[in-house]
Amino acid sequence: MSDELTHFSEAGRARMVDVSGKADTQRVAIASGILRMQMATLERIRAGRIAKGDVLTVADVGAVMAAKHTPDIIPMCHSIALSGVDVVFSEIVEPDASGCVGIKAVVTATCVGQTGVEMEALCAANVALLTIYDMCKAIDRGMRIECVQLEEKRGGKSGVWKRGEGK
Numbered sequence: 001m002s003d004e005l006t007h008f009s010e011a012g013r014a015r016m017v018d019v020s021g022k023a024d025t026q027r028v029a030i031a032s033g034i035l036r037m038q039m040a041t042l043e044r045i046r047a048g049r050i051a052k053g054d055v056l057t058v059a060d061v062g063a064v065m066a067a068k069h070t071p072d073i074i075p076m077c078h079s080i081a082l083s084g085v086d087v088v089f090s091e092i093v094e095p096d097a098s099g100c101v102g103i104k105a106v107v108t109a110t111c112v113g114q115t116g117v118e119m120e121a122l123c124a125a126n127v128a129l130l131t132i133y134d135m136c137k138a139i140d141r142g143m144r145i146e147c148v149q150l151e152e153k154r155g156g157k158s159g160v161w162k163r164g165e166g167k
Contacts, residue, residue, distance in 0.1 A: 007076050016076050022114040027155035030108045031121035033148035034092065035129040036100040041140040042091060045103070045132075052135040056089050059105070059131040063087045066127030067109050067120040077119045083110045085120070087128055100144075105129055106151070118153050 006017045045055045052058070067085045071077040085107065092102035105128040109117040129145045136143065152162045 014076060016078065017115075019078060019114040022156070024112055024114055025155045026110070026112055027116045027153075028108065028110050029116060029118040029121035029153045030106065030151040031118070031125040031149065032104060032106045032151050033125040033129050034102045034104045034146050035132050035143055036096060036098075036102045036146060037136065037143045038099075038140050039095070039101050041136050041143070042093075042101050042103065044139065045136065046091075050135055051138070055132055055135045056103075058135060059089070059128045060087045062131035063105070063107055063124040063128035067107070067117075067124040070120045070123040074119050074123065078115050080111050080113055080115065080117060080120065082117065082120065083112060085109050085124060087124070089128075103129075103132060116153055116156055118150055122148065122150060 007014060009015045044050055048054060064085045064087070067082060071079045088106045090104045090106070092104055095101055105125050107121045107124040107128065109121040109124060111117050125148055126145070129148070133143050133145070149163065150161075152160070154160050
């Protein structure tokens, strides 16, 4: 894998990378993030007692929409025909140092194409958590998003990358 920053021209100007010479391959990216909140907030989400509706269902839809619209908000991101976007939520019930519990979102984005889907997975994970925040902010303004990160990517010339396994 090259350490070269390819989003800059020889003149140092930003540009969208030309991927036309790349082969279509199966591409997969997995991203995750955590929304920390008070236990009472998590309990209300669990019980379906949030005034705006079914929080995780809406957050799931928000994540899919975000993945589909990633090139609209990330300037040099290519438009990609996504094959799928899967969102899994899990509860974190062990309080952290500040006494907060949480919800973890894990998003898997897939396509067959000339460039990867890391940005789509990362954007979707962020929006899933932001959607939960938006739906619950009236009862818990102190929520915080943390640890949004790429966990794994597969496909293309660079092959497989997994968090914790090097570059």
